[in-house]
């Protein structure tokens with residue numbers, strides 16, 4: 001391994017007003033390998049939400065970086081997570097995304113595991129002439145070293161020394177609450193999900209999830225289609241937003257320890273949000289402040305690879321690096337459990353309009369990521385300038401709004417909708433550099 005100084009990759013000099021990234025961050029296959037080890041295998045990662053596995057023996061499969069994971073609810077109703085890898089020769093024990101199964105039988109040689117992960121059958125065990133050393137071994141699925149839930153969001157870690165989940169999330173919890181407390185009976189993914197891959201580095205999505213600056217250029221055609229629909233043409237079901245009305249809005253950003261960040265804006269046209277008709281119930285249940293903040297535009301990035309966006313409609317996405325220039329995306333429409341069918345339809349029309357890979361906005365994002373990856377092959381372009389916008393509004397710690405919310409971000413920024421800061425990218429890359437540096441130095445990042 002070539003030990004690299006992180007300041008050669010993340011030029012983070014707040015005292016000089018500089019924050020730049022080196023193109024290698026997106027293109028170097030050696031760094032990609034190290035990210036797997038030092039970031040994905042050493043952080044908390046989002047695995048799923050509790051309402052995906054409401055019944056005993058329900059399961060979903062997912063991944064932490066390159067490690068396949070099986071998330072189950074066992075026969076006692078307890079949530080558990082395992083490496084989705086057979087103890088025999090490592091085959092995926094469960095190859096489907098979601099379902100209900102008391103047992104998972106490995107397709108290769110037929111070893112079987114209970115939903116609790118316990119090995120319940122080694123095929124033709126008696127005839128196997130196994131010696132006592134084999135019999136003495138543990139044959140159960142390997143549990144994830146850490147598993148924890150926050151407001152229905154299930155996270156796991158492949159490292160045993162990560163801090164408690166609530167500490168890792170820190171005050172991002174306030175913004176997670178705003179997503180996960182919208183329904184009086186909790187939240188669920190609308191059945192189905194969207195998955196696709198793009199030919200570019202995973203961090204293009206990491207950035208884009210809190211990048212408001214690209215909207216008025218990348219999504220021009222989406223905005224124009226919406227404008228024509230508002231004029232009465234075509235599909236009218238998705239309650240078209242008038243983007244021009246957002247221009248006058250004010251908002252800001254917060255960066256948090258451990259790489260999380262959020263952008264927020266006041267939002268006009270509240271009546272176009274599917275939550276709006278039930279906001280009275282929310283206000284009664286959670287109070288004025290939270291109800292008001294649920295109607296603001298908020299995009300959250302939970303390091304390393306989970307984001308929740310609510311600029312259009314509420315969506316949750318994860319992304320998984322497959323190679324330095326290839327990434328798998330999964331996105332879900334998040335909705336209150338028990339929502340009335342007409343609002344569910346309204347929400348879905350907005351979701352598919354923007355977020356589906358065949359929708360009107362996401363394909364444009366995907367193409368620009370791929371274009372970035374092509375352009376980033378240029379050795380003549382060492383340092384990128386896309387991390388500076390909004391730095392003039394930054395202040396350390398909590399601004400007045402954060403103080404009113406009772407949260408303590410590491411840094412705060414303010415601005416108009418057109419200001420669209422790039423400062424939300426700083427927290428993730430500071431954490432990226434911290435974890436990579438610790439890993440290369442052979443240290444734990446958490447002690």
Ligand code: FES
Nearest residue numbers: 086088089106109
């Ligand atoms: S790999 Fe699973 S039984 Fe052989």
Ligand SMILES: [Fe+2]
Nearest residue numbers: 214218361365
């Ligand atoms: Fe976009």
